[in-house]
Amino acid sequence: MSTTAETAIPVEHVHQEGFVRKYLWSTDHKMIAKQYLMTGLVMAILGGYAAYVFRMQVAYPGTKVPGWGLVTATDYNALVTNHGSIMIFWVAMPLLMAAFGNFLIPLMVGADDMAFPKLNRLSFQIFLVSALVLVASWFVQGGGYGGSWTSYPPLSAKAEYNLTPLAAPLWLIAVALEIVAFLLGGINFVVTAMNNRTKGMGLLDIPIIVWMIVVASVLFMASVGPLVAGAVMLLFDQLLGTGFYDPAKGGDPVLWQHLFWFFGHPEVYIVLLPAMGIVAEVITVFARKKLFAYKTVIYTAAGVGVLSLFVWAHHQFVAGIDPRMANIFSITTMLISIPVAEMLFVYIATLYGGSITFPVPMLWALSFMAEFLLGGVTGIYLGAVGTDVYFHDTFFVLAHFHYTFFPIAIIAVFAGITYWFPKMFGRMMNETFGKVHFWGTVISFNFIFIPLFMLGVRGDHRRIYDYTRFPDQMQPGMQGLREFATIAMLVLLAFQFIFVANFFYSMFKGPKAAKNPWKANTLEWDTASPPPHGNFPEGFPAVYRGPYEYSSPNRSDDYWPQSAPS
Amino acid sequence: MLGKYVAQAASFSGEVDNLIVLITLCVGFWFVVAEIVLFWLIFRFAKRPGVKAKYISGDLKKEKRWVSYPHFATLVFDALILVSALRVWNEMKVKMPQADETVRIIAQQWAWTFVHPGLDGKLGTPDDIRIVDELHVEKGKTYHYELASRDVVHSFSVPAFRLKQDAVPGRVITGWFKPTMTGAFDIQCAEICGIGHALMPARLFVEDHDSHEAWVKEHSPVAEGG
Amino acid sequence: MEQPLSLTRNTAGLPTGRLGVWWLIASEVVIFGGLIVSYLMFRVAHQEWADQSAHTNTWAGAFNTLVLLTSSLSAVLAHQAAQAGNGKKAARFLRFTVLGGSVFLVVKAIEWTTEINAGLTISSGMFWSFYYTATGLHGLHVLAGMVVMLFVAADAAKNKNLHRVENAGIYWHFVDLVWIFLFPLLYIAK
Numbered sequence A: 001m002s003t004t005a006e007t008a009i010p011v012e013h014v015h016q017e018g019f020v021r022k023y024l025w026s027t028d029h030k031m032i033a034k035q036y037l038m039t040g041l042v043m044a045i046l047g048g049y050a051a052y053v054f055r056m057q058v059a060y061p062g063t064k065v066p067g068w069g070l071v072t073a074t075d076y077n078a079l080v081t082n083h084g085s086i087m088i089f090w091v092a093m094p095l096l097m098a099a100f101g102n103f104l105i106p107l108m109v110g111a112d113d114m115a116f117p118k119l120n121r122l123s124f125q126i127f128l129v130s131a132l133v134l135v136a137s138w139f140v141q142g143g144g145y146g147g148s149w150t151s152y153p154p155l156s157a158k159a160e161y162n163l164t165p166l167a168a169p170l171w172l173i174a175v176a177l178e179i180v181a182f183l184l185g186g187i188n189f190v191v192t193a194m195n196n197r198t199k200g201m202g203l204l205d206i207p208i209i210v211w212m213i214v215v216a217s218v219l220f221m222a223s224v225g226p227l228v229a230g231a232v233m234l235l236f237d238q239l240l241g242t243g244f245y246d247p248a249k250g251g252d253p254v255l256w257q258h259l260f261w262f263f264g265h266p267e268v269y270i271v272l273l274p275a276m277g278i279v280a281e282v283i284t285v286f287a288r289k290k291l292f293a294y295k296t297v298i299y300t301a302a303g304v305g306v307l308s309l310f311v312w313a314h315h316q317f318v319a320g321i322d323p324r325m326a327n328i329f330s331i332t333t334m335l336i337s338i339p340v341a342e343m344l345f346v347y348i349a350t351l352y353g354g355s356i357t358f359p360v361p362m363l364w365a366l367s368f369m370a371e372f373l374l375g376g377v378t379g380i381y382l383g384a385v386g387t388d389v390y391f392h393d394t395f396f397v398l399a400h401f402h403y404t405f406f407p408i409a410i411i412a413v414f415a416g417i418t419y420w421f422p423k424m425f426g427r428m429m430n431e432t433f434g435k436v437h438f439w440g441t442v443i444s445f446n447f448i449f450i451p452l453f454m455l456g457v458r459g460d461h462r463r464i465y466d467y468t469r470f471p472d473q474m475q476p477g478m479q480g481l482r483e484f485a486t487i488a489m490l491v492l493l494a495f496q497f498i499f500v501a502n503f504f505y506s507m508f509k510g511p512k513a514a515k516n517p518w519k520a521n522t523l524e525w526d527t528a529s530p531p532p533h534g535n536f537p538e539g540f541p542a543v544y545r546g547p548y549e550y551s552s553p554n555r556s557d558d559y560w561p562q563s564a565p566s
Numbered sequence B: 001m002l003g004k005y006v007a008q009a010a011s012f013s014g015e016v017d018n019l020i021v022l023i024t025l026c027v028g029f030w031f032v033v034a035e036i037v038l039f040w041l042i043f044r045f046a047k048r049p050g051v052k053a054k055y056i057s058g059d060l061k062k063e064k065r066w067v068s069y070p071h072f073a074t075l076v077f078d079a080l081i082l083v084s085a086l087r088v089w090n091e092m093k094v095k096m097p098q099a100d101e102t103v104r105i106i107a108q109q110w111a112w113t114f115v116h117p118g119l120d121g122k123l124g125t126p127d128d129i130r131i132v133d134e135l136h137v138e139k140g141k142t143y144h145y146e147l148a149s150r151d152v153v154h155s156f157s158v159p160a161f162r163l164k165q166d167a168v169p170g171r172v173i174t175g176w177f178k179p180t181m182t183g184a185f186d187i188q189c190a191e192i193c194g195i196g197h198a199l200m201p202a203r204l205f206v207e208d209h210d211s212h213e214a215w216v217k218e219h220s221p222v223a224e225g226g
Numbered sequence C: 001m002e003q004p005l006s007l008t009r010n011t012a013g014l015p016t017g018r019l020g021v022w023w024l025i026a027s028e029v030v031i032f033g034g035l036i037v038s039y040l041m042f043r044v045a046h047q048e049w050a051d052q053s054a055h056t057n058t059w060a061g062a063f064n065t066l067v068l069l070t071s072s073l074s075a076v077l078a079h080q081a082a083q084a085g086n087g088k089k090a091a092r093f094l095r096f097t098v099l100g101g102s103v104f105l106v107v108k109a110i111e112w113t114t115e116i117n118a119g120l121t122i123s124s125g126m127f128w129s130f131y132y133t134a135t136g137l138h139g140l141h142v143l144a145g146m147v148v149m150l151f152v153a154a155d156a157a158k159n160k161n162l163h164r165v166e167n168a169g170i171y172w173h174f175v176d177l178v179w180i181f182l183f184p185l186l187y188i189a190k
Ligand code: HEA
Pocket: A150, A267, A268, A269, A271, A272, A314, A315, A333, A334, A336, A337, A340, A341, A344, A373, A375, A376, A377, A379, A380, A382, A383, A384, A388, A391, A392, A393, A397, A400, A401, A404, A405, A408, B026, B027, B030, B031, B034, B074, B077, B078
């Protein structure tokens, strides 16, 4: 079949849709993207709220936390567990993969929708159900699940140990449903990018973010299977009395750890890659520069993906695996720093010779690089097995992964939202509020987690709701650091209200956005803001060049849309 | 450096700390260089009126050098870190020096039981000293520990030793340590083990020869019984 | 609802539907792969399982293998008929495949009942836990495949969506293949 025969959807086909059709039962990728976006943001509020409550308890043990009350040990564990689970599975994943993937892939490859629109809708519906199941699990008898997001058995497998007979299986079911939703979503990302590209778009004309989401989807698919099997086994242990993870019945608790981390480690790169993709789009536009070594970026992404399947046991160095095995996993872990470093170097090199302006999305994208570097290099202390013995399950690990996750799930997401907001909602966001929000967030973020690094180095362990029982952890100054981090978090939270206000105000009252407000090259800027049903009412664009032809010497304009005939 | 905040109370504590310093130097160097370059580029190439951005594809060999040299350099640093890290690890966890005494550590929700060998220096004899939440050892002796769990996964963690080992139900995991400094130190549980995870503090007492012997005598169940 | 126009594209040179099925299969392969690898790790470590596995009915398993292989064959024939444009015939073959699936499930159900009546339930030992989990999960896939095939057959009988016949067939081969792995692992290795 050739694409030349295609025509745009006649306008009369774009019928008026009812509320249900439009908001709940829509198959339009843009609507589904917005659904994911809003669900993810609402979940982020819940995750942030949980962080607020448990951080208050750590800093001021035993006080009544405003908006919650007394935080018991059970509460604390449940809050931490659900905070971690929410932030990874219901914030980072939906925002980075699903919201941007759904919104951008069809637009960027010049298609009118995903390859399987109904599957796409199903994927969101399953995702929504998974979120509701998770929320429901907090209100059942026994309270929310508190076995941590890693959910190690036997603690997670037996109600007599975790004391949450209902929440434990509900949590597991919620995670399993979420995985199913993303398996279904991944199929769309990959197939649409492979098969639905518009005329002229070769593999090397695909914007980096599309590549990243595709690689991440493949990585997700390749790594999550064993965890699905493991989750079924865990569910049976919980509900049917099997003993897959019960040593008394011949099972092995460490099996779960392998199955979990075989997915759990790639998962961190699954969210890293789309974030890197967002940053690539934003820095090229605002530096007016061609992406440095486009192909290298794709290779390193693929390299990270492949390597990430062979490092999982670095989470289990002291978990009772054969200590000689740890040597091998330490080596692979160090190796993975190479492609990640290379990717960062490429991005930094992209700035060279640019003509950089600093609107809000660019600030976020640059701060992503600056902050993620620290998260990345602290991973080396953990990958180096000799020091991980000491750092394992301390706040050092915690600060390490917040320095990676926060840039990914919050900073890069803000970069993406502020950058594509005009395309999504047809209006511009307010720059002043955006900048205030940016500085408030990024500065206070560092003030939260630098103290936590210091506490980790001094031996603070994770998931401890009250350190007063540990004399060595109550030396002068330590409680002060905890309070400092909590206060910084309060400041950070306060600044989020500016974002929420800006987000909703701009959505309805912001100045109308032009087609291409940032003078960008990629195809989504080639149609109205927001794009109508069918995306390209004037006919599908054809592609004549790569996505990053900024400041080309052959042209007086400093940008050259992919769709402009030469 | 770290010793200022957390005592270096075991033979390998110092080596772990040195490794931390080494890594800090290696990655710290790269971190600082990368940040400086990043910020320098940001300020140097901020938009100036009338200056158009350069057009660099980065696909030429001579341009790629700018990322491939640092990348090979990273590899060298990686190797350096790895060699030292593996050395420390093998020293701590793979090699097992001859034990002077062996203690048994049993974790459960939510307490530690420590079985000391007692007067005869052997485990599994009637004079074993079992106590909850207190481990007494003698400075300078090499200990093996046998770590077990009664219910869920716990983790035996002594920051002052830089030592950590998960206790896995159904297994007995052995390891070793050699205290080099007297004093009382925290033992924490480092793996989430249920609602009482934070309620598993224990204390480690490293004593010199005489006071350790006195302690053993005083607590020996056989001696007490007559 | 109108189909998106870009759906008619195939930049990669493969039909979109088939790509989808391959993706589905790839993700299922890792799921079953995880289960089977876990099983193997245990099996190697615990020779005593042999006693437990002695109770599975090898003949029933062998018969079921045959049934599934036959049904896969008729799925192939359905695909050929569909390619020849003969929707009626394709639907007939598909329904025959569904019949094969039903026979498989019935045999499986009888096996399970006898085993459960003999006191061998999912919690009577690690082998049995794996046995019920793996065959149960596989059985669900058989069931899902059958449902899909009935829909595809209904369409095919009206000469609609003939390309789906092949996709349903590919999926069915995969279900078959999983069984080819499970059969020796659960029934023969004793
Ligand atoms: C998206 C999130 C993300 C990312 C990107 C990373 C990236 C890395 N992580 Fe992290 N990690 C987590 C999220 C993430 N991690 C989480 C959530 C956990 C804890 C889970 C839990 O227990 O709950 C964790 C835990 C964790 C552990 C286990 C700790 C423990 O529990 O004991 C280890 C150990 O090896 C590790 C290592 C690494 C390494 C080596 C990288 C590398 O990819 C980093 C590579 C990047 C760089 C190195 C920076 C750039 C390079 C340079 C500037 C060049 C100079 C560098 C050298 C000379 C080496 N991580």
